[in-house]
Amino acid sequence: TFDTYQSQSNPKWLMGLEGVVIFRDGFFMTVFLPLYALPQQAEQQLKDQTNFRQSVPMLVRLLADQNSVIRRRAIKSLGLIGPEAKDAVPELTQILRDVEKEIRDIAFQALAAIGSEAKQAVPALIQALKDQDSDIRINAISTLREIGPAARQAVPFLIQALEDQDEVVRIDAAEILEEIGAEAKQAVPALIQLLDDESLVVRVNAIEALGDIGAEAKQAVPMLTQALEDKFSAIRDSAEVALRQISSEDKK
Numbered sequence: 001t002f003d004t005y006q007s008q009s010n011p012k013w014l015m016g017l018e019g020v021v022i023f024r025d026g027f028f029m030t031v032f033l034p035l036y037a038l039p040q041q042a043e044q045q046l047k048d049q050t051n052f053r054q055s056v057p058m059l060v061r062l063l064a065d066q067n068s069v070i071r072r073r074a075i076k077s078l079g080l081i082g083p084e085a086k087d088a089v090p091e092l093t094q095i096l097r098d099v100e101k102e103i104r105d106i107a108f109q110a111l112a113a114i115g116s117e118a119k120q121a122v123p124a125l126i127q128a129l130k131d132q133d134s135d136i137r138i139n140a141i142s143t144l145r146e147i148g149p150a151a152r153q154a155v156p157f158l159i160q161a162l163e164d165q166d167e168v169v170r171i172d173a174a175e176i177l178e179e180i181g182a183e184a185k186q187a188v189p190a191l192i193q194l195l196d197d198e199s200l201v202v203r204v205n206a207i208e209a210l211g212d213i214g215a216e217a218k219q220a221v222p223m224l225t226q227a228l229e230d231k232f233s234a235i236r237d238s239a240e241v242a243l244r245q246i247s248s249e250d251k252k
Helices: 002-008 040-049 051-062 068-095 101-129 134-161 167-196 200-227 233-250
Strands: 018-024 027-033
Touching: 051 068, 068 101, 101 134, 134 167, 167 200, 200 233
Parallel strands: none
Antiparallel strands: 018 027
């Protein structure tokens, strides 16, 4: 039972192992495996043979365990389950405010692994974008990136993130806006400003985002036309594609 498991947990024994809680033939079992040591094929086989979704409620209960090692293993297991762990999103969202940095970090990772099914975490991730800690901002933007178009409500805050001092945040913000596409049209002026960014990757991502926004980004055409003469081939190639996308959408 859960109570027996909790009272008999041994942090020393758990250390260095990945915890996976599963149900088999109506019985609850906890399996701790050194997944990092498994070949990729064997790990995939383990996942395929286990009905992970049934384990989500028990893993959610373990998120409240007083043993931080158990909480970390439960969060990681939810991340392994991925989109089918969507019922754990509210609890994982609460953990984003945990005082322990490692637990916060893996909660971000778990939400990212759940992907678009974690869209209800977007308001909390928007708040995290405003944090003074750059690591939290990076985790928040990376998680929003994995949530993808479902994060469209974050567009105004993603526009602000385009000005972040951290290059990773600017890169990911542009990529999310690219995935959102035409619904991110209000980001066009800020994306145009990024065409002068010191980072080549940021500039390329900004161009690609403008292309995916399409006809709504036609005000960027003069700058994209200039970019066709850029010394970097990545900029020239991206600008050429973006101009075709904008022109194509404008004719529809």
